[in-house]
Amino acid sequence: MNLIVKKYSTPFITGLFVVSAISGTALFFHWMPGLFHSMHTWLSMVLLVPFVAHVWRNWAQFMLYFRNSSMLVACGACLLAAGGFMVMTGHAGGNPAQRLFPVLTHAPLTTLAPLLHASPDELADRLVHAGYHVQSTDETLEQIAMDARQRPNDVLLKILPHGSGHRH
Structure with missing residues (x-):
């Protein structure tokens, strides 16, 4: 075990640090966060394994x-x-989107429509086109998701406008 730690901990720390530095920089500048967020989070956690092994192996020198x-x-x-x-x-609650999604998914389509610059019927049509069954525009996304055995957030994403730069 000691040989493996000695041989591989520093190279893995170096490689994972480079990945973490690049992905962290990309996240800082908002460059393709969807591409970098999970990679940065998970590989930064993986970086802890060789780091702890390296510190463990070199504890006496580290304490100096x-x-x-x-x-x-x-x-x-x-x-x-x-x-x-x-x-x-x-702030309490973390990501604002995580706090906003439950509010939106508990609202009926009639309430969501003005927020999304659409009519309730347009939202219902988007959902039907995406394969969901909509009985009424008074239904909430949570109800529609439960009927489809889907997560409410996934249903919400289906009715959000696509593309960036939309001006309303």
Whole structure:
């Protein structure tokens, strides 16, 4: 086990760090977030495995860094920065879309129509065209999803306008 850690931990840390740096930069600049988000999240978690193995193998040498005040200053600055971001940007509920979707999926098509710049019948037609059964424009997306054994969020995505740059 020690040989595997010695031979592979640093190369994997390096490779996964490069992937994390590139995907993190792409996410920061909003370049194709759908392409990079899952990759960044999962491979950053995978990066922890060789990192922990590397620290474990080099524990004695790692602890020597803490004799130097620069390590303590760097760690303190990082913790302060992280805390500052948590205080300034943190909010209960996480992603706003995750809080908005349940509100939208519990609304009837008649209520959603003005928000989506469509008539209730247009929304019903979009859903029928997507393979859903719509009995009434008074139905909620949650009801339509339950009848189709689908997730309400998936049904919502079917009625959202496609394409970017729409001006209403």
